[in-house]
Amino acid sequence: MAPWSGSTLWAATILLLSWICAAKTVTYDFNVTWVTGNPDGMTERKVVGINGQWPLPxxxxxxxxxxxxxxxxGLGDKSATIHFHGMYQNGTNEMDGPSMVTQCPIPPGADFTYNFTVNQNGxxxxxxxxxxxxxxxxxxxLIVHDDNAYFHDEYDEEFVVTVSDWYHELVEGIAPDFLSVYNPTGAEPxxxxxxxxxxxxxxxxxxPNTTYLIRIINIGAFVAQYFYIDGHNFTxxxxxGVYTEPTEADxxxxxxxxxxxxxxxxxxxxxxxxxxxTVADSVLLDTIPPTLQLNNTNWLEYNASAPHLQANITVDQASDLNPFDDFTLVxxxxxxxLPDPDYxxxxxxxxxxxxxxFGYALLDNISYTAPKVPTLYSVLSSGNLSTNxxxxxxxxxxxxxxxxxxxxIVLNNNDGGSHPFHLHGHNFQVIQRAPSYGPTFYDYADGDPVPYDPSNHTAFPATPARRDVFVLPPQGYFVIRFVADNPGVWFFHCHIDWHLSQGLGMLLIEAPTQMQERMSIPxxxxxxxxxxxxxTTGNAAGNTENFLDLAGQNSQQSFLPNGFTARGIVALVFSVISALLGVVFIVVYGLSDLKFHNKENPEIAMVIENLPKGAAETTVVNDYKD
Known part of the structure; x- marks a missing residue:
């Protein structure tokens, strides 16, 4: 390749300097506290606010x-962090935010500064x-504006739209019933x-006659949603964060x-x-309470004085929705x-x-369990053992x-539910998935799992779609590729928050030697x-003397003995309850029979009369006295 000419080098220098001058520092001061909110008008409750306000900025x-x-x-009773979802954090892995992965949880009363350069868009x-x-x-x-986006001059204004699920009860009240012996199937709240x-x-x-950019984000904890606008297609x-070829959809x-x-x-x-x-994907719900409104209407408002009519859609019709397949986006x-994988x-x-x-989630036989030392800190304190x-x-x-x-990464699904998996620090090419969106998406849910077969699959796309969250179909699979060009400890996990709490995640420790050369902790x-x-030092067990000694590490729960299944546990729980109820009825009816004979048997009468006050059987005695 010919060397750059003086004029070309000068032009490149001017371009670089203009970019540096245009870049600025944007600072937010967040005091995270409890405030109150009532977003659906049904129940006022505590929510996590910032600077005394909710919704958040x-x-x-x-x-x-x-x-x-x-x-x-400033929560007072909860530790917290911030993850800037989709930010690559190239060179700033310590700013990524997941507790016990790249940092410690921030306890009440503590301060923490996140500081990184945003070299991406979207x-x-x-x-x-x-x-x-x-x-x-x-x-x-979190919006990253880009004046150089290829569609920047094609719209006049923009909107940010978030969709989410919502609970009337604090998570601290819901979680104990979710991870519980009384919920062995792991049915999500x-x-x-x-x-x-x-x-x-x-x-x-x-x-009228105006083009808008609408940014749509699902910030929920559990349920996917369909989205469409009556009478409008869109592009x-x-x-x-990945620009696509303009593609029409409805x-x-x-x-x-x-x-x-x-x-x-x-x-x-x-x-x-x-x-x-917006229509909630009701297939994800184990039950649908009659009070839960799955289909919600908001409006593209042309005329504030005109009627705002509710969309006419039923739950049954929702199952017929045929959404655009993101796998096909270019x-x-x-x-x-990318070329064939190295790993x-x-x-x-x-x-x-x-x-x-309790019901847990596993990748193969491992349910993610946080270590005693944030994994990034283990990398930086482990010397030449960091690659082990x-x-x-x-x-x-x-x-x-x-x-x-x-x-x-080949991810097979042995579960009948779908799972949106997110990779920190990267986006990835989606090169294979089965089944597809639409009528076939839930085809495998009631049958046997269908794993990926490397010797029998359709051709990979020449220019695959890229994103950082992709939905794993029920009992199907997906295959993704990326380049490990961002040294750091990166979480790969299901983004249904209930499933992450059950352990559905794993760690990718990328280029640990380069991490030690380039990173330090503030x-x-x-x-x-x-x-x-x-x-802040040591292996996963906190051992600094012998990094290969994992005695005392945090461990997942042990497995059930062979032969036990979720259905078996449910049967066992209800069998025990039934047995206890049976014992109670036997005692009650037995004592009830005694009361009819106690006149003829003074000894039995004396036993009943001397039962401790407040005992269950006292009711029987009182019935006889009356």
Whole structure:
């Protein structure tokens, strides 16, 4: 290749300097506290607010900006963090946010600064990544504006739309019943409502004959939703921060944590408003309470004085919705299929009842269990043992990735439910999936699992879709590829928060040698660990003397003996309950029989009369006296 000429080099220098000058520092100060909210108008409850307000503020930056978020945990009774979902954090892995992966949980009263450069564009969001905290309202959009987007001049205004599920009860009240011997099948808690921009029955005011960019984000904890606008088609231009070739569609299926940007051109007339319809994927729900409204209407409002009519759709009709298949989208940059992988990981989703009778989620036989030292800190304190996966603990399910390797993950689903999987630190090419969206999506749910067969599959797409969250079909599979070009500890997990709490995740430890060369932990982060009483050096068990000694590591629950299944556990639980009820009835009826003979048997009468006050049998005695 010919060397750059002086004029070319000068032009490139000017371009670089102009970009540096345009970039700015954007600072947010977040005081995270409890406030009250009532988004569906049914139940007022505590929610996680920022600076005394909820819904939370939208973070907005331009591509190239430095983003600083100074967080103070003022919750008083809960630890917290922030994960900036979809941010690659290239070179700033310590700012990624998941507790015990890249940082310690931030205890009440502590401060923590997130500071990183945003060298990407598109639609993202931020949320708590500690225990169950984001379903309590700790989630909101993060938008990266890009004046150079290929569609930038094609729209006049933009809207941010979030859809989510909502619970009337705090997660701390729901969680004990979810992970419980009384819920061995792992049935997820049923939401009480489905929200649109954290409310119901809202409108997006529009002008006629105008094109709008609408950014749609599912910030829920559990349920995917369908999305469409009556009387309008739209053009998809972005998924999960990846610009796509403009593609017309009329219905979207938006899994938890997925994002779409669409262009919508309004009609010339202003004589009516049009329903924006969101429909919860009811297949994910074990039960549907009669009070739960699955189908919700908001409006593309052309005329505030015109009627705002509810969309006419029933639950049965919802199953006939045929959404656009995101697998077919082509990235605008036309990035070709990555070459054959240097490293392949094949794992399967399993839902199991473990030895304590609780329902857990596993990848193969491992239910993710957090270590005693944040895994990033184990990497940085382990010297030449950092490339040995054993030091990170068996139950974090760690995989070591070599720098710049092409990595392929084959994810099979042995469960009858779908799972939106998210990879931190990367987006990925989606190169295979079965079954597809639409009428076939739930085809495998009631049959046997169909795993990926590397010797028998359709051709991989030449320019695969890329995103950072992809939905694993029920009892089907998907295959993804990415380049391990971002040293760090990256979480790969189901984004249904209930499933993550059950252990449905694993760690990718990418280029640990390069991590040690390039990374250090800010002192403030270490101070937070000290305040939280969390170790900052050592292996997964906190051992600094012998990194290969994992004695005392946090362990998952033991497995049930062979022959026990979830159905068997349910039967066992109810058998025990039935047996106890039987004993109670025998005692009651037995003593009831005695009362008719106690006149003839003074000894029995004396025994009954001397029963302790408050005993169950006292009722029988009192009945006889009356």
């Amino acid at each position: 939208i973070i907005e930056v331009d591509k190239g900006d430095q983003l600083i978020v100074n967080m103070h945990n 639609t993202y969001w931020y949320h708590c990544h500690t225990d169950f905290c984001y379903p309590d309202g700790y989630r909101q959009a 049923i939401p009480d409502a489905f929200l649109f921009n954290d409310t119901l029955n809202s409108s997006l005011p529009v002008k 998809i231009v972005e998924i999960d 219905i979207l299926y938006i899994g938890i944590a997925q994002r779409y940007s669409i262009l919508v051109t309004t009609k010339n007339s202003t004589d009516q408003n049009y329903a924006i319809v 990235p605008y940059d036309n990035m070709p299929l 392949e990981i094949t794992v399967a989703v399993n839902m199991e009842v473990m030895g304590n009778g 996966s054993e030091i990170y603990g068996e139950f974090t399910h760690p995989f070591i990735l070599e720098h710049n390797d092409v990595v392929q 002192q403030q982060h270490l101070d937070v660990c000290q305040a939280a009483s969390v170790l």
